[in-house]
Amino acid sequence: MTADYDAIVIGGGLLGATAALFLARGGMRVALFERGPLCREASGTNAGTLTMQMTRVALIPFALEGHAMWQSARDWLGHDVGMVTCDGLSLAFTEQEADLLSDRAAKRRAAGAPITLLSPAEAQKVEPGVSPDILLAGHCPVDGFTEAYSTGKAFRVALLQAGVAVREHTPVDRVEHEDAGYSVVSDGKAMARARRLVLAGGVWIEPMLAWLGVRLPIKTLINQLAITERVAPIMRSVVGIASGLLSLKQYPNGTVLIGGGWQGIGNRAEGGYALSPEALIGNVRLACHAIPALRGARLVRAWAGLEAETDDALPAVGPVPGHADAYVCGSVHSGYTSGLAIARHLAAGILGEGAGPELFPIDRLLRQSAPNPTRET
């Protein structure tokens, strides 16, 4: 037996869960399908960093809005996901990095991020734990982090309260485009129908769009992360470096999370099945170089999360060409910061709530593909 909804969202990460939540609050009957538990891929395994200094320039307005949404998450989501607002520093240790930092700070500032450049002495006032070897630091007062692993728990409660039919552990085999809308098939059975469809499957948006005969190449990044045991306070800001290859912060419980997108080993089908010891050691060296007191800690866990990247490294968010009322929402770099805002704007657009900001339609990225075998459009 299939159930009828106004909208079906496939993919229960941050983007899909946010879209589903705001669609439901806008009055729609919504079903959300997720092959595992909610927010357990990129949305639950990322570094939780909420920063402007690692965000693509085109995403800065969304990142600022997303940051504000995280700050008020207790009000609209019912859970703060451990959000901490603090200063953010981006460090330069070489002349080359200093040039990169100045250039990128200027471009991000022009896009609205309140980033200024600090001398080593000024940076040390913001972050007493920082290495004395820095040449320059970018500073942004709008920064912070969450406990990313709590994201699913928070959204789960909010989605159920909003009346969303949450279907965890329900992998979707395919979607069929019928006259009245879209039908979702799971485990060989038609599970739900709706006029509207949102595909929000992270690195899996490539195979999801293929259900509709649309070919959008998505590269899978295998981002490594590592966390220490609890240690005495050694830092109070989010620390990165000019190139973007470090994200470092200490949680209120004393653990220090080391990230930055160093690459592990894996693929879309198998996940991040192994970590590169070289990349882990390199990442940790960089972290200890930035915050020397970190050397005294012990590493207790490292893992890898998958990140989606389009050909131009900008998001894939907008209508699916040739398929009325179908949308894609994914591949947002540093999407944990800006994703809340982007998915909410997409939901507002679907609800017909007036013109929002221009999103990231995928026409620019599409490659020639075979005609959809099941339907001519």
Added chain:
Amino acid sequence: MNAPIASTTAASSADVAIIGAGPAGGTAAVTLRSRGLSVTLVDEAPLPGGQVWRALPQTLKSGAADRSPDRIDGDKLRGALANSDVDWRGDRRVWSVMRDPQGFRIDALGPSGTETIRARSLIVASGTHERTVPFPGWTLPGVMGLAAATILLKSQHVLPGQRVVVAGAGPLLAAVAAGILKAGGEVAAVIDQNGALDWLGASGAMLSRPALAIRGAGWVRRIVGARTPVYRRHCVVAAQGETDLASITIAPVGANGAPRPEGRKDLTADSLVIGNGLVPGTEITRLLRAEHRFDRDLGGWCPVLDGGGRTTIEGLYVAGDGGGVLGVDAARAGGRHVGETVADDARAVANRSERRPTSRRRPRFGAAMAHLARLRPAHVASIPAETVICRCEDVTRAEIDRAIDEGADEVNQIKHFTRCGMGPCQGRFCGDIVAELLALRQAGADDETTIDRARARIGSWTARVPIRPVPLDSLIGDFDYADIPVPPPAPL
């Protein structure tokens, strides 16, 4: 791609790498070397022997004349290894194991920095860790595991306390109590979850290994001779004390293993040594994504093995208790057998011939002992709500139950909802109990057959590196900023 780290990492390769130099791994090493394969044997301890055949530290060697069977067997193994050209790497903390095109890659921290070992085949012989069914007060100073007390006694000749209660299940109970008495300590009581009938049930199997049965009888004789009170079919339900342990409460247990409300009794003690069986250490086989299965009698989750110790991953083998808890005799025999299998497989590859399927019967003695020490679902069900389950992160049973109420329906979700298992031990101590609590709730019953089905469905926590916590300082060594292979900048 990341460039290799140059400065401190020493690299080597062998036909076979073995992780763990206890009875299983050590015996496998000697066997393989006698078959002409090159072997690298890695262990955390400075000398081979593992937990059971543990060597005395150099500083204690002269004084003590310990001629226990374990010491004799251990010395024999150490002698055989010393006379072989097995590449012995003691004092090594293995933190990463992965597959690579040549077979396997192991990364370890040693006395002179990081080391990378490559091998065509890998034998995991990393043994077990202890399980304690939590009760109020189990985290008080003065409460320790049976295996931890064994290490104190064997390697340091240190008694766990002045007045010791020894409690739990399985043959380690009598071994530890007798060890304390032999070392001149006072055992206030032995609290055995099993009764005479349970031991009688195992007696047939015990007769299959007379030497071991006689050794066990010797332990019992010593306990009886010291007039130590033995409480059969009892368990510890609470430990009390202001800052340290002062007293414990025991209760009779019912047929299902759960403590009964009536007949409780307080005992004074400054030390409680307790263990509810051993759990196979499957971190490495889970990390490598070998197939596992749940077998309560063998300690819980075990890698799926054929009779030759082959896992479902080509080139990966398991020997000893890490493949299912069957005790030291089975581990030694298994080490030899798996060593022969690995050598046969290597020859089969060289000759392009068929690999010989091997089969082996489960040793009766070890299986009977493991059965006595198995986890009892009803015992776990009886844990009071405010009892800490995860001692690294101070997560109570009530918090775990709340996470289940909030929709967590597998173990990784419980972890993310509660932080249970996120501390330094990474769930080694609490993982089995958390999964059992979830299984009890999902099954709505406490019989072993039903709970076992639920456990198989629930799975276990995802294993990750580092396999043991590692100090960042030793991991990164000395380096210049220019040595860090920072990848190119992310797109703007």
